Amino acid sequence: MIVLDGKATSAQIRLEIAEAVKALYSAGKKTPHLCAFLIGNNGASETYVAGKVKACEEVGFRSTLKRFPETISQQELVEEIEKINQDPEIDGLIVQMPLPKHIDELTVTLAIDAKKDVDGFHPTSVGRMALNLPTFLPATPAGVIELLKRYHIPTSGKHCVVIGRSHIVGSPMSILMARNSEPGNCTVTITHSRTTNLKELCLQADIIVAALGKPEFLTADMVKDGAVIIDVGITRVPASDTKSGFRLKGDVKYDEVAPKCSAITPVPGGVGPMTITMLMLNTLKAVELFGK
Ligand code: NAP
Secondary structure, X not given: OEEOOHHHHHHHHHHHHHHHHHHHHHOOOOOOEEXXXXXXXXXXXXXXXXXXXXXXXXXXXXXXXXXXXXXXXXXXXXXXXXXXXXXXXXXXXXXXXXXXXXXXXXXXXXXXXXXXXXXXXXXXXXHHHHXXXXXXXXXXXXXXXXHHHHOOXXXXXXXXXXXXXXXXXXXXXHHHHHOOXXXXXXXXXXEOOOOXXXXXXXXXXXXXXXXXXXXXXXXXXXXXXOOEEEXXXXXXXXXXXXXXXXXXXXXXXXXXXXXXXXXXXXXXXXHHHHHHHHHHHHHHHHHHHHOO
């Protein structure tokens, strides 16, 4: 059984990005510049954005963090996005989710110039992804694809079951696994909360991507011998024996599933570390595709 080490893989990719930044500089091109919008005082969002800013420093990007109060109106936020859209200094813009209730996520996503949509959530990016055209891929599914690629996990002709159909993970994951590319070329079954025969489907799967957000949901009796298991789930569960008072749990019951499978991602240290790194890769891609 191989443990797909997202931490080590992510560190290696960041070194490669740092080299690419030096090469851009030597060629007289601009340094990639990521701008992050943070609205309100959500603790988890603060942590995620801090991780993104730190990653920018690590790979040699410029970064700008713009904070806005919880009370900002949707119109004001859209105007701030438009300013960034017009700013030639900035290559990528991310608006950290979740947004305050009075702001519509889709309106915000649509306001971002697709050429700066390094989260890959804009309909233009999603459409181009589906058509297998060069574009920004959503970071978490792209991180899964990169892990499969770097560990040379065969995917062509395999049956992949994706559990979850969210716009940021399950749905794009199913598109990427089914695309005519490597990794890809899977026969994909996408499942969700209304699926009635999930166990039966999982037992037929060569590859399972669990992205439903239910800790330790996927158990050994749902997995066939030799399957590849990708655990996207991250849930904080209370733990009195840790300093923080919680522990991160994936969607897979790791201890009982791992001995049955041929490869598996741990939580933490699997898909999680890949996500921010793929955002960095998208920002580099923004300069390569659209930079002057
Ligand atoms: P989400 O928006 O809540 O979507 C969950 C999906 O799972 C939905 O499609 C839901 O079905 C489906 N689902 C729920 N219960 C199910 C069940 N019993 N059987 C089958 N499907 C079920 O969650 P998300 O944003 O995709 O995130 C999923 C997990 O990944 C979370 O733990 C999240 O923290 C984690 N995550 C990790 C990263 C990372 O960097 N590693 C990034 C993003 C998310 P319906 O559509 O029918 O409701």
